[in-house]
Amino acid sequence: MIDFLVIGGGIAGLAAGAGLSPLGKVTVLEAEDTLGYHTSGRSAALYEPSYGSKAVEALGHASLAGHQAAGVLSPRGVMLVAKADQRAEFDADTIGMGMTEIDMTEALDLCPILDPEQVAFAAYNEASYDIDTELLMQTYAKEIRAGGGEVLTAQRVQSMSKTDEIWTVTTANRTFEAKNIANAAGSWVDKVAALAGIAEIGFQPKRRSMARVPAPDGMNPAAWPMVFGVGESWYMKPDAGALIVSPADATPSEPMDAWADDMDLAEGIASFEDHTTVEVDRMIANWAGLRTFSPDKTLVLGPDPLDPSFIWCAGQGGYGFTTAPAVKDFLRAIIAGNELPIDAEHAAAVLPDRYR
Structure with missing residues (x-):
């Protein structure tokens, strides 16, 4: 039995x-x-x-010791970026996520593809890890x-x-x-x-779309942090020598084997390009997953x-x-x-x- x-x-x-x-x-x-x-x-x-x-x-906080015991964590770090007209949202997210504001010199040292003409504010938390x-x-x-x-x-x-x-x-x-x-x-x-x-x-299941795009020629993103836009409006994360880019969408869906939406992918890539000096000319792959909420x-x-x-x-x-x-x-x-x-x-x- x-x-x-x-x-x-x-x-x-x-x-x-x-x-x-x-x-x-x-x-x-x-x-x-x-x-x-x-x-x-x-x-x-x-x-x-x-x-x-x-x-x-x-x-989440109660899980740290268990993750460490399982040996599944490796350093990553998380950065929040915002434009000049997003100061209020940036301050709220910085406090809510327990992050520390950093200047643009530090931000560019951590993630050299950021566009300083577009990104006005940045905050960072090193106590985030890949699983x-x-x-x-x-x-x-x-x-x-x-x-x-x-x-x-x-x-x-x-x-x-x-x-x-x-x-x-x-x-x-x-x-x-x-x-x-x-x-x-x-x-x-x-x-x-x-x-x-x-x-x-x-x-309620909600779809999230993701694209893997090439890293800029000659650059190794392995040590870069994961980067979020304010309000989790988009994100970028290094992955196996490339970059994962997502519009952080949350589209209601039926339970299913989900696939990425072309418009969502385009929005995510556009947001990524709007905050960096990178122009994406192709996707290596794309996919979607369902996050299910009570x-x-x-x-x-x-x-x-x-x-x-x-x-x-x-x-x-x-x-x-x-x-x-x-x-x-x-x-x-x-x-x-x-x-x-x-x-x-x-x-x-x-x-x-x-x-x-």
Whole structure:
């Protein structure tokens, strides 16, 4: 008998599975042929905890030690840039993100492609890191297997039912029985809840488009920071000798295998060009991912009060990798009745009770 059947093999499901492994036998079901195929495989892969709601920030800060223990962080740094007429927005973002204003000489030393004729203000935070997302997912998968559990791919859930306190879950070629369900299905979490006969919460997937473009000839961007426009209106991040550019769009979408929108890509590239001396003449590649938000844009973690055998791990909203270690610890603690990794106020803000 499976103690915890986790539906979803992205970072949410793997963190949930690793967290629950000490409490019983875990089986993770991923619908696709590979783990992290959808949103987790299309992440900007940055650990920057000063984003999101206060509860999301609390989870992010509580995750630092876990990331360090897993050995998945490497230095990156984050820079905020603004034009002369954006001073108010710049000041608000600088405070909100815990950044320090720097002069343009320092900004150009950190990111030499900035255009000083366009960029009037800059702020910087060195305590932001790249996350080795594949290593983190595989670390959690190994923890699950080491605890006697399984991580299975190509197992798309087709039906779910509950009889005599036992869940029966069927896929195309297998049937599973479990005492508890952990719903970590990313953009499909409400659809999984509906299959289980659990009231939906109202999650909204939102598309984000990204392009990989060449670095300027003769320049190595490896040490450059990630650069944001005010209001997270666009961003640029070094990636494998090239640059990822995004308009930081958040277009509502149905759950799906998302693809980039041409107009969104054009807007992102235009914003990048408008703040730098670079002219983009081609894309190396482009893609999109879905970031899924709860109605209050805060994660939903823990047992559903209407049926505690149905556990939510949902609404990561783009913060899945940043918060993964604390999510792992939170789910284990809330099920076992142990001390939580965040304070009571922030814990109450992530529990599904707020929607029931």
